[in-house]
Structure formats: structure tokens, C-alpha cells
Amino acid sequence: MEEIKVGVFLSDCGGQLSKILDFNAITSFVKSIPGVTFVAQANEFWRGDGLKIILEAIESRQVNRIVVAESIPKVSEVAIAKAVEEAGLNPHFVEVIDLKDHCAWPHRDSPLEATEKAKAMLLAAIEKVKLMEPIERAEYPAVKSVLVIGGGIAGMQAAEDLAEMGFQVYLIEKEPFLGGLAARANRFFPTDDCAICIQSPSSLKTVANTSRKCVYRSGISELPNLKIYTSSKVVKVEGAPGNYRVAIEQRPRYVEIEKCIACNLCSNTCPVEVPDEYNAKLKTRKAIYITTPLVYPPAYVIDEKACKFHECAKCVEVCPTKAIELDQKPKQVILNVGSIIVATGFKEFDPSVIKEYHYDEYPDVITNLEFARMIDSFGPTNGAIIKPSNREPVKHIVFVQCVGSRDRRWNPYCSSICCMISLKHAIFVKETNPEIDVTICYIDIRTTGREHEYYYERARELGVKFVKGRPAEIIHDPATNKLIVEVEDEILKKFLELEADLVVLATAMVPPEDAKELANILGLEIDSDGFFKEYNAKLRPTETMHRGIYICGGATFPKDAPTASLHAHSAAIKAAKFLMNGKIVKDLKVAVVNEDYCGDCEFCPVTCPYNAISLVPKDNGRLVAKVSDLLCEGCGVCVGTCPVGAIELKHLKNNQILAQIRALLSINGSSKPLVLAICCSECGHAAVDSSGMAMMSYPANVRVLRVPCAGIIQVQHILEAFRAGAQGVMIVGCKPDGCHHGVGAQKAQRKVELAKRLLSEYGVEPERLEMLNLLFIEGDKFAEAAKKMTELVESLEFIKLP
Amino acid sequence: MSTIRFMEEIRRRYGGETIALCYQCGTCTGSCPVSKTSDRYNPREIIRLALLDNRQEVLYGDAIWLCASCYNCQERCPQGVEIAEIIFTLRNLAIREGKIPKLYEEFANNLVASGRLAPISKFLEKKRAEYGLPPMKPVDIEAVNKIFSATGFLELFSRSKGEKS
Numbered sequence: 014m015e016e017i018k019v020g021v022f023l024s025d026c027g028g029q030l031s032k033i034l035d036f037n038a039i040t041s042f043v044k045s046i047p048g049v050t051f052v053a054q055a056n057e058f059w060r061g062d063g064l065k066i067i068l069e070a071i072e073s074r075q076v077n078r079i080v081v082a083e084s085i086p087k088v089s090e091v092a093i094a095k096a097v098e099e100a101g102l103n104p105h106f107v108e109v110i111d112l113k114d115h116c117a118w119p120h121r122d123s124p125l126e127a128t129e130k131a132k133a134m135l136l137a138a139i140e141k142v143k144l145m146e147p148i149e150r151a152e153y154p155a156v157k158s159v160l161v162i163g164g165g166i167a168g169m170q171a172a173e174d175l176a177e178m179g180f181q182v183y184l185i186e187k188e189p190f191l192g193g194l195a196a197r198a199n200r201f202f203p204t205d206d207c208a209i210c211i212q213s214p215s216s217l218k219t220v221a222n223t224s225r226k227c228v229y230r231s232g233i234s235e236l237p238n239l240k241i242y243t244s245s246k247v248v249k250v251e252g253a254p255g256n257y258r259v260a261i262e263q264r265p266r267y268v269e270i271e272k273c274i275a276c277n278l279c280s281n282t283c284p285v286e287v288p289d290e291y292n293a294k295l296k297t298r299k300a301i302y303i304t305t306p307l308v309y310p311p312a313y314v315i316d317e318k319a320c321k322f323h324e325c326a327k328c329v330e331v332c333p334t335k336a337i338e339l340d341q342k343p344k345q346v347i348l349n350v351g352s353i354i355v356a357t358g359f360k361e362f363d364p365s366v367i368k369e370y371h372y373d374e375y376p377d378v379i380t381n382l383e384f385a386r387m388i389d390s391f392g393p394t395n396g397a398i399i400k401p402s403n404r405e406p407v408k409h410i411v412f413v414q415c416v417g418s419r420d421r422r423w424n425p426y427c428s429s430i431c432c433m434i435s436l437k438h439a440i441f442v443k444e445t446n447p448e449i450d451v452t453i454c455y456i457d458i459r460t461t462g463r464e465h466e467y468y469y470e471r472a473r474e475l476g477v478k479f480v481k482g483r484p485a486e487i488i489h490d491p492a493t494n495k496l497i498v499e500v501e502d503e504i505l506k507k508f509l510e511l512e513a514d515l516v517v518l519a520t521a522m523v524p525p526e527d528a529k530e531l532a533n534i535l536g537l538e539i540d541s542d543g544f545f546k547e548y549n550a551k552l553r554p555t556e557t558m559h560r561g562i563y564i565c566g567g568a569t570f571p572k573d574a575p576t577a578s579l580h581a582h583s584a585a586i587k588a589a590k591f592l593m594n595g596k597i598v599k600d601l602k603v604a605v606v607n608e609d610y611c612g613d614c615e616f617c618p619v620t621c622p623y624n625a626i627s628l629v630p631k632d633n634g635r636l637v638a639k640v641s642d643l644l645c646e647g648c649g650v651c652v653g654t655c656p657v658g659a660i661e662l663k664h665l666k667n668n669q670i671l672a673q674i675r676a677l678l679s680i681n682g683s684s685k686p687l688v689l690a691i692c693c694s695e696c697g698h699a700a701v702d703s704s705g706m707a708m709m710s711y712p713a714n715v716r717v718l719r720v721p722c723a724g725i726i727q728v729q730h731i732l733e734a735f736r737a738g739a740q741g742v743m744i745v746g747c748k749p750d751g752c753h754h755g756v757g758a759q760k761a762q763r764k765v766e767l768a769k770r771l772l773s774e775y776g777v778e779p780e781r782l783e784m785l786n787l788l789f790i791e792g793d794k795f796a797e798a799a800k801k802m803t804e805l806v807e808s809l810e811f812i813k814l815p
Numbered sequence: 816m817s818t819i820r821f822m823e824e825i826r827r828r829y830g831g832e833t834i835a836l837c838y839q840c841g842t843c844t845g846s847c848p849v850s851k852t853s854d855r856y857n858p859r860e861i862i863r864l865a866l867l868d869n870r871q872e873v874l875y876g877d878a879i880w881l882c883a884s885c886y887n888c889q890e891r892c893p894q895g896v897e898i899a900e901i902i903f904t905l906r907n908l909a910i911r912e913g914k915i916p917k918l919y920e921e922f923a924n925n926l927v928a929s930g931r932l933a934p935i936s937k938f939l940e941k942k943r944a945e946y947g948l949p950p951m952k953p954v955d956i957e958a959v960n961k962i963f964s965a966t967g968f969l970e971l972f973s974r975s976k977g978e979k980s
Contacts, residue, residue: 470836470894473838478867479838480867502867504860505867
């Protein structure tokens, strides 16, 4: 093995640092460290002449490990690593530390102490690179094909985008027809046009000469590399990002899509009539049916539960194209895809559990979606607004908002679109049937979208009555067959009894019942409301904790059509970006398992935020952890979880952490007791950066160790810090629910609590250990906490852990 | 009797056109000098009752007569609801139905008799002389009454008086 030769490059930031730090003392100290073969000083090292010095030292084989003290390390370390790699050295042999923001500036009032701290920081970095092992770069082939789950607005848009970009796309829909919830909604705000209208593929424009059309006529099915599976669901997913094997199960349609000409003869002949769920049970349909004339695929389907099959088979006789095959069986299809997009949407909450509204008891109490079917000219009443109980015309309609949403008994969240749906419906009623009296009972009207407020304004202008108050009960008067809505007008503090022929419930929008099952199959997280959870709600709203799997549309939360479209296009871009090169390139900064120690526990597979760890059987049946290099993000939460130390990070091994702790605490140089701050490299370390950048001062006895995530911290690291001479330890992580690796900050908090108990048993005051959850912009809080911790440990007796 | 909604009735009259835009924010009541000193007058509540078609309570209550016509509410309304105008419209509707408070009836009697809301008192004349002001000129009652009959005021007034007795 080649001898380790460390080069140390000290930037004095255009002469700024040498005003505070004694560079001569630092240089002679660094030169005295075993393994250091080269020390240089310049104005800057991450570009220009300074960078040339590093590269020449590598090329002349004077150094093979690099430590650079440079400002703005988050930028400079990328530039230096890139140049170093081009010079033929493994880019992970570089360690960049920040002597400006972490030392000179915050300690500018005590230059001598700052110089000593700089020595400790450099020593820690040198010890770390000395123990660094090369990190390989791996390449994985990626299949340029995408599975889109869900054929509603979002799914269709994402599928269309990707197919047109040249990816092979499989679009699967659990219902026999595309369109999802949207297809039933009749009209959409904010354009008031058809809900089933989608973007036509632009590559077909020359042929079809259309820009957007209903699903039926959009031509989406004609895209050469888009394959649509209806009545299908995912049953199994194997493999890894870039290369999944997905098993889907397709229920039989009993009608050949290619042969069916949708002539309606079968349906006319069919003797079986069942309530039409699609049309809110306002009419019946046959056992062989289509939902509305404008559907894709334009082919009939047989309702397995209702059809008598060979007992009857009348439809088979009349079908002019012999399209009906009663012996079709379910089939399984295996798809090989590189990426998966989940666009499973949402559904209407079933309000029958809210007993006071008697939804399942009174036929004249319906939901907004059922009302949408009623006003659809293709719908069960051909657009006539009637009382379902006796099919008589309606004089008074009352809409009830927040049914099952903003209700902690059912769904605590606001479904966000129901106000607009009711306003849209109220306006529609007033514009088409001005004689109908319309009242909306609401808690708050929420019209936050573009042009949405105009709906509210328009509804008021059209004479829609608004009653602020959530109805307490809906009562049916059998004598008149009318409904009475009991509600307090909160504004007037008056009890009202609103007479209604039809009550429309603006029900909550909830996740589909099979969302959880799909999440389990895909290894995705579900949030407390039951929707798919994104990687980061703010900046990565279509990504999941699982690389290669994306989410969009209503699957993450109820959305209106424009937002679902936006989300879908965004997910399509993410999937395309992931697969466009046909391969995934990754530096293996991952966790590695020591199989000799591992076994008989499942902490890490359960804890890993990226589902990267699985258990595989080893000899004599023992289960050991196996890390997927492709899925692992190298956060180290597994390291912090492992009870026997059998797993560590390739890029930050345990001996490197311990060596740095010892090095940072080996030199004090100040009269104050040493404090170690272990910071996650996300928000925690950034908060330390920002306190330095803003020139906030804190004492130089505070030393900073950077780890990928606070979740990596083990109790032994904390104890080691006290053993090495620390009098206080601070753990700095992200906000608990803002942890960049999901659970790291919470895990660290538990370690801190555990360590506090242990310390008490050693007779050490537990206040010497503190957990901070900071943001980048909270540098002031870090400086404040560092000062406080120093004052605290100064007031306590000196301890030395054995 | 017409089946038209009370809100619709107000909206079709001059001054009442904007009533439906109200979303009950309360800026009017918060701005109202009368509401500050008395809880008998609340413009937001009057509009609310009107929007719920509570004709009886609006027209036959005392509230609408307490407005001081300062127009603060109307200036500040974020939806452009002409509240002060609506109050006048409501008063007109009330008078049309014979609901007229004593004080307003006196005003009307004075107007018809002297052309002034309040008669010129001896006290007033004495004071004016003390300050060296000329005596008040009598109003051309004939001209005023011509206006009254042209605008239908007399008819309206006599009707409301007639209905009362």
C-alpha cells in the first residue's frame, strides 16, 4: 500500500485570516504532524493559482491526501474535489475545513486562542484523511421506461409527457376506464370547461389537429410508446431504481378492446340491471356497460359481480364483431421499468359515518360528486336537477361545507378544493335555474387560488345565500318530504331551520382505500392523513425517500386540476432526469455491514429512511443486513441505530469519528473548558457557518465536528468526547420534522436522552449534554448556546471520565 | 304579494344594487360612530338580516333609523358595498310600508308646512339678531310642494300616515 502523504493547504482569504491567526505557528505545528509531507499557504486554493499548487503537488506525487482550509467550503470543496479527481486522485481523499467562519471570525477577539483552535481543527482533518479509504464510483444500467400508476388527470399527463420524451411508458388504471375522479366531475374550475379534457400529445397534432380534447378524443392511446392497462393493479415490485420488475394483475374485461365498436347492442340486450355506482345510483345500468359515452377505452366491460355469464350469454349472440369473450381469466404481466410514478389520486369521503347528516338514510342528501353527475348532460338525469327521492324538481338546495374534513373525528385537514366545488355548483345552478334558492353553510370560505375569489364574488352577486355555521343536523319531514337543515347563523347568533329539497354535502377528499397497500408494495411512506409522503414538502414535492419512485397529483393531497397537472409534469421531468442517460452513476458513499458482528436484530432495516437495508439469510440461517448501494444515501442513521457497531459508513468510519473527536479536544489553548459540538452537515453545520459569517462571537473552546446526519451519533461518541476532555457536548441537528434524512434528528434526540441517563450514573451532570435543533438562519442561536454551555461548564467542577 | 326575495327587492332599487357583495367582514360596524356608542345599531347585522330576507326585522325594527349618514362604512368597505345608500333604500322601503318613526314624521310635517326640517324658533331669531345676522328668509313653500308632488313625496307621506291611522 502506498505511503500516506498528507498535503495541507492553508488559505488566508486574501490576507484576512493572517490578521487574526498566527500562520507561522500553525504551519510549524502542521509540519510536525506525522504523515504531513507538504504545507502551502496562499490567498485561495479552490481556483486559479492556488488550485494549481494542489494539483502540482498531486502530480509530483508529493501528496495523496488533501486537507484544505478554505472559506465557503460548501462551494470550494466541490470545485477542489472535481479538480483533484481530474488529477488522478480519489476525490474523497479531500477534506475541506473552514478556518474563517468556524475559527477566525467568531474568535477574532482572542487571536491566540483562535490559533490554537485552528491547530486542533487541522489536526482533526489530517487524522480523518489519513484513515480515509478510497470510494469507488459505480454505474448501474437504467431501463428507459416508466410505470405510471393511476389513469386520472395527473397520471395521464405524466404518461403523455414521458412517452413524448421517448420513454417507454406503461399507464395502469384500476378502473376499467381512464379519467379517474375527474371524469365524473363534469366541469372544472377555474375554466368551467369539461373535466375530462386533457392535453393531446403534440406529436400527434399534425394528424389529429387538436391541442386539447377529452380523454376519448385526445389520441393519447395512439402514442407509439405508451401502453395502457385498465382494470389493473400493482401486486409486486422487485429490483432497484433504474431496474424494477413490476408484476401487475389485470382483471378480465370480457370484451376485446380491439374488436368492440361500442355499438350498444350488448347493453340493450343484457337482462341484468344493477344500480349505477358511477352515476351516484341515480339510475341503473346493465351488467355489460360503459360509464359515459366519452370514455377511453371506448369498449364495453362486464361487471363480474352482476353478470350471469354462460347462463345467459345473450350479449355474445348479438355482438356484431364477436368481441365478447366470457372465458377470459385474470392475467399477470411483468414489466421492466426504470422508474415508477404514483398518481393514484384521491376519492370522496363516505359521509354516512356522520350520523347527524343521514346521508345513507335520506336519498335527497347527496355528495358534491353525485351532484356533479346530476348536472352532467351525459349523467343519470341528463342534467336535470331533481329530488332523488321522488324525481320532482328542486326549489331549495343547501350545500354543507367541511363534511368529514376539518373534523378531528374523521379527517383533521382541510381538503382545499371543496369550497370551490360548491361555489362552482352553486353558480351553475343560479345561472341555469335562477329560480332555485341556493344556500351554502360554511365554516370558512377558502378561495386561495388564481381567480378563485371571483367565484365567491360571482356566487354572492347571483344571490347565493351564505350562512356561516356548520349544520348540526339534517332532518327529514315525512309529511312534506322536505329536509330541514338546522344551523346556527354564527354572525347573527340565530338558530335557523333551512328548508331544502336537496342537501349537497361537500365531503372531504381522502386517500383511496388501497393507498396503504400500494405504499407497502413500493416501500413508500404514508403521512398521518393517509396520503403519500414526499421527500421534502417544500423543495422536492414529487420525490420520495425512495430514489426512482415519484409521486404526483392527488396522491399527495387533494388538488384541483391545474395543480395536479403541474405536479404531474414535474414528476415526469424528475423521472426523465433520473433515466435519461440510461445509467445511474453514483459514488459509493454508503453504509457497509460487518457480517461477523451483524445478526439477529432488525433495527437498521426498520430505521433506514431510504429502505436501503434488507435482511438476507447467511450460513446457519442467521439473518444479516444487506445494504443496497443504489438506495443508500450515506446518512448514517443505521450506524447510530446498530446496537453492536456492525455497520459503518464507508466515508466516515467509526475510527475516523473517534480520531477527530480526540484531535479536536487534544489542544485547548484557552482558559475555558472544552466543549464539543457535533453537527449534522445539513442545517446544524450550516447554522455554525452562519454564526461565523455574521461575525457573531462565541468562545474558542467550542469545537465543531461535522457528521452527515445527527442520526449517526452513538452514545459512545458522546462518552468518548467526555473521556477526551470535553466538559460539555452539544449535538446540533435539523428541526425534528425538517431532518434531511427523515428521522435523524429524532434518533439523535433519543441518544441524547439515553446518554444523559448514563452520564448521571457516572456522576456527571446531565446538563453538560444538550441537543439543539437549528436552521441555517439560526446562527445567533448557536452562538448563544455555545456561550451558555461554556458558562455552565465553567461553573461546574472539572470532570474526567475514565 | 310578490314572491320576490327581499334581498332581490333591495338590489333592484336605487342605492341597493351592491348589497349582495357583502361578505360580513365587519369593517362597517368597526368604522361606525353610532355603533361605537350604541349597540342598537350595527350596519353589518342589518345587511346580514337583509341578505337572509328577514324583511320584518329590517324594515320594522328601529335600527335603520339610527344611521348618522357619515359614510365612513361606505368609504372603507372592501367589497364596494354602498352601505349608507342601502340604509336610505331600506328607510324608503319602510316608509312606503307606513313604518315611519315619530321624529321623521315631524320632519316631514315641518317640510310640508314650512319647507324646513325644523321650524324657525323665536330663540333662533333672537340669537341671530344678537350676532348681527339677518333674519332667516322664508322658504318658497309653493315651490317646495311642487317638488314634493312631482317626486311623489306627498302621496307617499299621506299614504304612510293613512296606513297608520
